Amino acid sequence: xxxxxxxxxxxxxxxxxxxxxxxxxxxxxxxxxxxxxxxxxxxxxxxxxxxxxxxxxxxxxxxxxxxxxxxxxxxxxxxxxxxxxxxxxxxxxxxxxxxxxxxxxxxxxxxxxxxxxxxxxxxxxxxxxxxxxxxxxxxxxxxxxxxxxxxxxxxxxxxxxxxxxxxxxxxxxxxxxxxxxxxxxxxxxxxxxxxxxxxxxxxxxxxxxxxxxxxxxxxxxxxxxxxxxxxxxxxxxxxxxxxxxxxxxxxxxxxxxxxxxxxxxxxxxxxxxxxxxxxxxxxxxxxxxxxxxxxxxxx
Numbered sequence: 001x002x003x004x005x006x007x008x009x010x011x012x013x014x015x016x017x018x019x020x021x022x023x024x025x026x027x028x029x030x031x032x033x034x035x036x037x038x039x040x041x042x043x044x045x046x047x048x049x050x051x052x053x054x055x056x057x058x059x060x061x062x063x064x065x066x067x068x069x070x071x072x073x074x075x076x077x078x079x080x081x082x083x084x085x086x087x088x089x090x091x092x093x094x095x096x097x098x099x100x101x102x103x104x105x106x107x108x109x110x111x112x113x114x115x116x117x118x119x120x121x122x123x124x125x126x127x128x129x130x131x132x133x134x135x136x137x138x139x140x141x142x143x144x145x146x147x148x149x150x151x152x153x154x155x156x157x158x159x160x161x162x163x164x165x166x167x168x169x170x171x172x173x174x175x176x177x178x179x180x181x182x183x184x185x186x187x188x189x190x191x192x193x194x195x196x197x198x199x200x201x202x203x204x205x206x207x208x209x210x211x212x213x214x215x216x217x218x219x220x221x222x223x224x225x226x227x228x229x230x231x232x233x234x235x236x237x238x239x240x241x242x243x244x245x246x247x248x249x250x251x252x253x254x255x256x257x258x259x260x261x262x263x264x265x266x267x268x269x270x271x272x273x274x275x276x277x278x279x280x281x282x283x284x285x286x287x288x289x290x291x292x293x294x295x296x297x298x299x
Contacts, residue, residue: 006275008293010251014043015296018076022069022296028061032069036076043257044226045083049264053079077295081287083260087244087269089214090284092116095125095180096213098171100204101246102236103220105188108248108274110139112220113185114146115282116272120181121150128177130170130184131156132163132203143185163187163199164206171210182213197239204240216243218271223250226258233262242266248274251281256294 008015017039021032033054040050056079057072066072091097099116101109113129120127129147131154133139140156147154155170167184174182186203208215219242221229236242245268247259263270270285 006251006281007273007290008296010275011256011294014255014257014294017043018295022073028067028069028072033058040257042255044255044261045257046230046261046265049083049257049260053083073295077288077291080260080291080294084263084287084290085267085269086287087271087285090271091214091216091218091243092120092181092271094214097180098174098182098184098207098211098213098215100167100184100186100207100215100217101220102186102200102204102217102240102242103188104222104232105136107188107220107222109133109188109220110142110185111146111277112246112248112272112274112282113183114143114150115274115279117146117152117181117183118150118279119282120183121152126178126180127152128170128174128179128182129154130167130182132166132170133185133187134159134161134163134166135187139185139187164203167203167207168210171207171212175212182211197235201239217241218244218246219268220246220248221258221262223247223256223258226255227261229258230261230265233266233268237266237268242268244269244271246270246272246274246282247285251275256290259290 021035021039037050037054040053041047057075060075061072091099101113103109117127117129129152131140131143134157144154155173157166163186170184186200204217217240219233219236247270250273259270272282273285274282
């Protein structure tokens with residue numbers, strides 16, 4: 001099964017809800033617009049996005065004389081794609097680059113670092129991994145497995161070491177080696193803990209001051225958390241000034257709309273999306289492809 005097929009399967013909940021509205025291409029009447037807006041809200045897109053998209057589609061339908069629901073499927077996918085904040089710079093391709101991965105426990109940060117490192121190494125980039133999650137021994141072990149598998153060096157310290165110091169050491173070593181891409185895994189922490197967020201802000205501050213290359217803070221969000229993912233993103237962005245997002249676990253029970261809600265509200269681009277555990281299950285984000293999978297257009 002290809003990446004798009006896996007993504008499409010993962011977004012089945014949202015697509016099935018929308019398909020009930022588009023079923024048999026019924027007439028576009030007032031009930032259709034009410035149902036569409038409600039369905040978009042229930043798909044985790046948020047009231048503002050749902051209202052704006054519905055209003056724009058209503059105007060388009062009147063302007064282009066679209067009288068059947070199935071005529072609006074393609075238009076809906078294209079309009080939803082415009083909700084996403086476009087990416088101005090890809091920190092994984094535009095090297096040299098240092099990327100700090102942040103997020104709550106279980107979001108998939110460590111696995112994401114490993115996948116991205118492995119792919120970058122295959123592309124011929126000089127990669128260095130930093131293990132700044134010094135609180136969870138399993139995270140270092142997991143990251144070490146990815147690093148060894150890809151033939152990439154990893155810099156870390158013993159459990160309990162200051163993560164900001166680890167980050168500093170990683171950047172020093174990267175400078176000595178002439179590393180093009182530096183990927184730093186940080187400890188998962190609850191966005192509701194001010195003390196832990198301050199500690200993470202220290203790590204980010206050290207990286208931004210020490211690095212001789214652009215530093216990007218990337219928030220990893222588990223799509224299955226739904227609206228709670230938006231709350232996480234707000235808190236992390238306020239504390240760390242996040243640069244962009246990676247959305248994981250879109251192969252599960254995710255509705256998918258949360259990706260639109262976060263990108264739209266916080267004006268953050270989505271760099272990658274993940275649909276599984278294999279290295280090829282993490283891909284660059286394409287807004288229109290994502291929205292076509294979400295709506296069911298082109299299937």
